[in-house]
Structure formats: structure tokens, C-alpha cells
Amino acid sequence: MSNPLLDVWEAASASPFHPIVSKDNEFVLGFSLLLFSLFIGGVFSLNRSFINLPLLGVPASIAFGFGSVLMICAVGVYV
Amino acid sequence: MRSIAFFSSCLAALSSFASAELNGSQALLSRSVLPSTFKPPQVFKNANLVRNINLDKAYPREVINVIIENVDSKPQSEYYVPFETSLLSRVGGFEVRDKKNAEKGPFKVEVVGLDTESSTEFFLIHLPTPLAPKEQQTLSISYSVLSALTPMPAKIGQSDRQYVQYTFSAYSPSAYATEKQKTKLKFPSGDVPDYTTLPAELNAEKKADPQKQGSTFSYGPYNNVPAGAEEFVSVRYEFTKPLTHATLLERDLEISHWGGNLATEERYWLANQGAQLKNHFSRVEWQKTQYLNPPSSALRELKLPLHPGAVDPYFTDDIGNVSTSRFRPGKKEALLELKPRYPIFGGWKYSFRVGWNADLSSYLRKLSTGESYVLKVPFLEGPRIGEGIAYARVNLRVILPEGATNVRYSTTVALVDSKTSVHKTFMDTLGRPTLELSAINVVDDFRERDLIVTYDYPWTAGLRKPIVLTLGLFAVFGVTWVLGNIDTSIGKKKTA
Secondary structure: OOOHHHHHHHHOOOOEOOOOOOHHHHHHHHHHHHHHHHHHHHHHHHOOOOOHHHHHHHHHHHHHHHHHHHHHHHOOOOO | OHHHHHHHHHHHHHHHHHOOOEOOOOOOOOEEEEOOOOOOOOOEEEEEEEEEEEOOOOOOEEEEEEEEEEOOOOOEEEEEEEEEHHHHOOEEEEEEEEHHHHHHOOOEEEEEEEOOOOOEEEEEEEEEEEEOOOOEEEEEEEEEEOOOOEEOOOEEOOOOOOEEEEEEEOOOOOOOOEEEEEEEEEOOOOOOOEEOOEOOOOOOOOOOEOEEEOOEEEEEEEEEEOOOOOOEEEEEEEOOOOOEEEEEEEEEEEEEOOOOEEEEEEEEEEEEOOOEEOOOOOHHHHHHHOOOOOOOOOEOOEEEEEOOOOEEEEEEEOOOEOOOEEEEOOOOOEEEEEOOOOOEOOOOEEEEEEEEEEEHHHOEEEOOOOOEEEEEEEOOOOOOOOOOOEEEEEEEEEEOOOOOEEEEEEEOOOOOEEEEEEEOOOOOOOOEEEEEEEEEEEEHHHHHOEEEEEEEOOHHHHOHHHHHHHHHHHHHHHHHHHHHOOOOOOOOOOOO
16 A cells, blocks of 8 residues: 655655754854843943844844744753 | 734634644544444355464454455455454454555455444455455454453462463354354463363364464364354463553654754553452562562563664653663664563552653655655654553644644554644744544554654744744833833933
8 A cells, every 4th residue: 555645755865854053053052142142132231222222132132032942942942 | 904804814824824734644443333233244255264363462462364255246345344342442453454465555444333232343344456256365354452361360479470361252253154264372381271172063173172282272173154153262371471551651742843853752551450469569579589580470671662863861750750760872772771660560550751852854854845844753662572562542642843734644553533733832822733643452563653744834934933032022122222211300301
């Protein structure tokens, strides 16, 4: 009995899934991004002007978003 | 007006996510109900039937090899196998193959019940190609019977040998007349103190029935047995091994695209169906025999062979971590050796959970057609023990990443239920689509059966988690700026 999904699996043998960031690099990258976010956030807290909101807030937020996802994976909670 | 349209399109998008499509290619073990007057049409006869009952494991495994012949004038494709209702509910892994062409895979089978409280139900086998009149075909019907062995005596001493009794019909279950048949039994040892002796007149060769040869007994041959005939016999034999029975196994497989990880967790509710202890459990007596490692009716250790690459195993129960475990990673397999907190004697229970992680790359592949993925995982892993383990119910959950849609699956394990639901856990906004599959009466022979799942997962869905967190922190920045600009000073407003 042929199994169509098994054929799909066999057909995709050349392309195993690899995550964007490998398990070994999750901690280093996640930690650096969170540190960067903390630093930029600190700079913003010294000078809370309207222009600094997008200029510092946006990169700090993006670094925090990706950094925390990687960090929570690195500590073993694979989200 | 535009906002209403936008809102409704958002709702539609959400609902399509929540009800991830489920179109499994494997038919469920369906059950149809027929009127009580139903009798299987006598369109077949069994020309020759040999039934092998293997009693090596804690559950009897039966293989019926039968040559069926169409005695009707039209081609026929529906072959019925009757079972008593109480027995049918304990029959697991019922599979039928063409004996001469076994690699073609199992035939489609469904359960047929009768509408009143009938004592007989049927497995209906659909032959892939109808059998022409007077043609013959050889079927190989295999199944296991769970909770079938009764300890006899029901209570034994801690170091005593255990004997179990199995009762079955010397005539193979059949809805058709059988010209010639024989039942062979394979015992784990030659120690069979009691067995039913049938009168020699029933036997086609007028010999003593059963015929014994070492640890193998054979009942029959019998000629011209009518449809539905039964002749119950019992055998009692030595089986000083645990009758390990899992009343429930919950198995979760969680896929993380961000972490590149497949997390497995299994929760077991085990019971030993063997003979109960006559006296109190003696730890001293138990410890004295440990170095000799004699056969025992108690379950003392479980060995879980995991796939190579398994890491971070854990073994906990209601109390907490169980320290009596060993993990031996290896290239061929990673062996997880578990020792329960106490030896599990007959009538005793033990529930625990084990879990481990593995790299997703060995289980998940990306399809060349767009953003679709195919996952291949074992349906069942669990312990590998010589005497076997039977699962009354297995609930498997495959937790897919948040935003996965168009879920399809395929497995050769007969299922009783399947659905998709939403599982909410860390950092989820809407929850993860979860494929829930249930099977009953599964035995450890099904360890290597695969489950294949395909799903679509656009790369934008993967950004959901970081974007939510990004927006969250940006909102904090915004609020800080707004609050920082509120002038809370007392007195006259400063003018720059």
C-alpha cells in the first residue's frame, strides 16, 4: 500500500530542517541582543526626548524581541 | 464601513487558523452498527486454517493463516471475523495481510457491531480486489489480546514462580465453515501443569488432543467445523515475569522551529496484572535475591531505547525526580534505564513521566513546494522489555508551532479518535495547533510504527513571538516617554 505522505517525506530527504540560529549559538546571540537592548534602553533613560523614542526605542525593542526568544530557547524552554 | 470589513477579514483569518484542516489519509477504525438479525452472508469457506498462539509475552499474540475460497456465484470482497463483544474490546493490533504478498501492506478493516445487546461483534475485512468465484486467497490475520492472562493461583509468595491461565476456543473464530483447521500454542517454557484435554473423537486423526512437543502444543486438526463453533479450552503455564499493563499512556511531541528542537514527554500509568502477594512485601527478602537476579513476577526495571541524539532526559513521578535512572547515549541508540521507586508486584501500580529533547533536523524536512514541512516521528516509543507491555489507551499529541495550518497526518496504527485543538503555553498569543490522536489496545510490537505529519508554516508566522515582544517593549518606551513629560512640579510653570 503506497502512502502518499511517506512519499512526500522521501522526496524531501535533501532538505532537512535547520533553525535560523543553531542550538549552540542560541545563548551567545540571545545574551548579546539582550545586553544591547539593555544598553540602548539605558541611554534612552538618560535622554527621554521624542526623537530618541524611535531612534533608540525601536532598535532596543527589536533586540529585546529576538533576544528573549533566543534566550528562553537557550535555557531549555523551546518555544 | 471599511473598518467593519477589516474586522470581519481579521475574524476569518483567525478562525481559519483555529480550525487547522484535518484530512488524515488513514481511515479511523470506524464502527458501523447493523440490525441484530444480521448474519454474515455465507459466501466464503475456509479451505484450510492454521492458527498460531504465541504465549511468550504478557499478552497472547495470535496469527491465523487461512486459505479462503469464494463459494458464491459473484466476486466477493467482504470477509467477517466474529468475536465475543467483551473479547473484541480487548483485541488490539488487528491486521490482515495477503500471506503471499505481505509487503503490500495491511487491508482495510472496520468493526461491525449489532444494534441490540448482541454478544457477537465482527471485524469486517475489505479485500482490496474482490475474490472471483471458486478462487482462493491466503490471508494472514494477526492480533493480540490484552488483559487475557489470569494468574492462577491468584496470590503467591514474593519469590514464588507465577502461573497464568489462558482460556480460548480450540476452534478458530470464524463466521464461515472451515474444512480443516489446527491451533498451535507456543509456551515460554515446557512447564505447563494444566491444560484441557479434548476427546479424541473430535480430532480428525483420532489422536490424543492436544499433541505435545516440548513447549509447543497443538489442538486439532479438526475437519468440517461449522461457522461460529466454539470449544473452550484452558491452559495454565509458568510465566514468572510481570504482566505489565499501561492503563494510559499520554505522549506529547512539541516542535519548536526557533529552538530547532523536538521535545518528547511520556506519562505512564502502569499496573502489574500478575499474581498478588500472599504476605506483606519483605524488603529484606527482596534485597537478598537482588544479586542473583532470579526471575520474578515483579517489574523492577524499564529500559527505554531512544533514538540517537536524544539529550536532557528526565524521569519524575508524583514525588519528584527519581534518581535511580541511568542514561547511556550511543551512536545506535540512547538507552534510558529506569528503576521505579519500588518493585511493582501483582496488583501494584506506578505512574511516572519521562521526557527528552532531540534535534529537529532528524525528524523534520522542508518541502520544496513553498513553506510546507513534513514531520516523521515514531507513533510509540516506550520501554522495550522481553515479556512485552500492553497499552489499553495511547493519547498522542503533536504540538505544532504557533501559526501552522493545513495539518495532515498518516499512520498505520489503527486510531479511534483524532482531532485538532489549541494548546497554550509559554510566549503564545493565540496558542499552538495540536494534533490529538488516540489509539486503544496497542502493544509494544507497534514501537517502530511511524506517524507522518505535514503542515504549512509561513515564515511570517515564525515572527509572531519576537514581534509581540518587540511591541511590548516599545510600548514600555512610549509609556516612559509620556510619563516622563508630565510636569508634576509644584508652583509656577517654568518658562524656558
